[in-house]
Amino acid sequence: MEWVESNYGESEKLIISVASGKGGTGKTTIAVNLALSLSDVQLLDCDVEEPNCHIFIKPVFESSHTVFIPVPAVNQNKCDGCGRCEEVCLYNAIAVVNKKVIIFPELCHGCGSCTYFCPHKAIEEEKKEIGVIEIGKNGETQFVQGKLNAGMMMSPPVIRAVKKHINKKKTVIIDAPPGTSCPVITAIKDTDFVILVTEPTPFGLNDLVLAAEVVRKMRLPFGVIINRSDLGNKKTDEYCARENISVLMKIPFSKKIAGIYSRGDLIIKALPEYRKEFLELFKKIEQVKINRG
Amino acid sequence: MKVAITSSGPTLQSNVDPRFGRCPYYIIYETEDGSFKAVENKSSLAAGGAGIQAGQNISDMKVEAVVTGNVGPNAFRVLSAASIKIYSGATGSVKDAIDKFKNGEYKETAGPDVESHFGMGRK
Numbered sequence: 490m491e492w493v494e495s496n497y498g499e500s501e502k503l504i505i506s507v508a509s510g511k512g513g514t515g516k517t518t519i520a521v522n523l524a525l526s527l528s529d530v531q532l533l534d535c536d537v538e539e540p541n542c543h544i545f546i547k548p549v550f551e552s553s554h555t556v557f558i559p560v561p562a563v564n565q566n567k568c569d570g571c572g573r574c575e576e577v578c579l580y581n582a583i584a585v586v587n588k589k590v591i592i593f594p595e596l597c598h599g600c601g602s603c604t605y606f607c608p609h610k611a612i613e614e615e616k617k618e619i620g621v622i623e624i625g626k627n628g629e630t631q632f633v634q635g636k637l638n639a640g641m642m643m644s645p646p647v648i649r650a651v652k653k654h655i656n657k658k659k660t661v662i663i664d665a666p667p668g669t670s671c672p673v674i675t676a677i678k679d680t681d682f683v684i685l686v687t688e689p690t691p692f693g694l695n696d697l698v699l700a701a702e703v704v705r706k707m708r709l710p711f712g713v714i715i716n717r718s719d720l721g722n723k724k725t726d727e728y729c730a731r732e733n734i735s736v737l738m739k740i741p742f743s744k745k746i747a748g749i750y751s752r753g754d755l756i757i758k759a760l761p762e763y764r765k766e767f768l769e770l771f772k773k774i775e776q777v778k779i780n781r782g
Numbered sequence: 783m784k785v786a787i788t789s790s791g792p793t794l795q796s797n798v799d800p801r802f803g804r805c806p807y808y809i810i811y812e813t814e815d816g817s818f819k820a821v822e823n824k825s826s827l828a829a830g831g832a833g834i835q836a837g838q839n840i841s842d843m844k845v846e847a848v849v850t851g852n853v854g855p856n857a858f859r860v861l862s863a864a865s866i867k868i869y870s871g872a873t874g875s876v877k878d879a880i881d882k883f884k885n886g887e888y889k890e891t892a893g894p895d896v897e898s899h900f901g902m903g904r905k
């Protein structure tokens with residue numbers, strides 16, 4: 490597709506990622522409703538272990554391609570069993586005993602260190618399939634999602650493969666996975682703004698604090714959306730105030746919204762007043778970008 | 783011959799730890815003269831591949847037999863490739879396990895007896 494080969498240099502548009510720390514706080518709800526409130530937008534589902542934006546976007550998929558990682562294969566004619574590959578593998582995917590290399594492909598992250606450091610150039614790389622990228626659209630909204638194959642543990646290569654499709658001519662919304670580890674970092678890296686979606690419960694706050702630490706360490710501008718904001722307690726508000734974190738939006742706990750979500754519908758369609766709220770959310774984020782230059 | 787016993791502590795009175803890859807210590811026992819030393823298992827907290835790395839380390843120490851509670855498939859592959867004999871099913875103190883081993887009370891294990899991640903405490 491022509492927009493895959495877009496020019497990265499000329500972008501004035503925002504790339505916004507939606508992350509959370511705690512799972513089930515409403516990342517996808519925010520990502521899809523924000524995306525479809527805007528025009529000229531591209532939505533990337535980087536929650537590749539369980540991508541679910543498609544339920545709300547209902548895209549027509551136009552193409553797909555397989556994601557591979559390189560895993561080592563040893564050329565026995567060149568290998569002298571020196572053990573260098575085992576030393577440099579951070580993931581314990583290689584053992585060398587009795588001068589024989591044993592490879593555990595399911596532990597390999599495809600980093601390529603063993604190939605690089607092998608003094609005898611005895612490591613040849615084989616392609617291992619770990620997931621798939623699917624590209625489609627609904628009307629003007631471009632949509633890309635990654636799916637990690639069942640049983641695979643390494644989602645970052647699939648997330649990176651999704652992000653290769655970023656179209657800088659459009660506003661990009663990225664639905665990130667939950668948590669605070671490599672998959673989240675891969676998803677939010679190099680984005681202009683991170684929305685952290687939370688809920689005002691002890692679990693929500695605990696994971697928000699962790700996520701905020703990660704985002705601060707990555708020096709990314711961010712703000713918080715408090716979902717189901719009338720549940721729980723005030724500690725999330727207090728934390729944000731104390732830490733000078735802006736609360737961009739609040740969504741109340743509502744049976745109506747839960748029902749809309751459960752049917753795979755959009756809040757902005759069922760409750761049109763929310764479109765304005767999402768547009769205001771976007772304006773606030775744009776303003777942060779302008780203020781930072 | 784050097785025998786490695788998976789141990790919960792650094793002494794012969796410590797209990798055998800049932801996990802090969804994630805036990806805190808190995809007691810490396812020399813059957814020739816009855817001497818032993820305790821070696822910390824650096825793989826016990828590995829994010830992944832603990833059994834593989836532990837198998838590598840045990841092999842590097844020129845151990846010829848392992849006495850443990852259970853051994854998983856990846857560790858089994860490494861230990862087998864290193865021609866290290868595996869005796870699983872050991873319980874009680876390390877000292878008891880050594881005595882039983884010397885009396886030939888353990889049978890050599892023919893294959894892995896637990897799934898991967900057994901030693902990670904997940905049920």
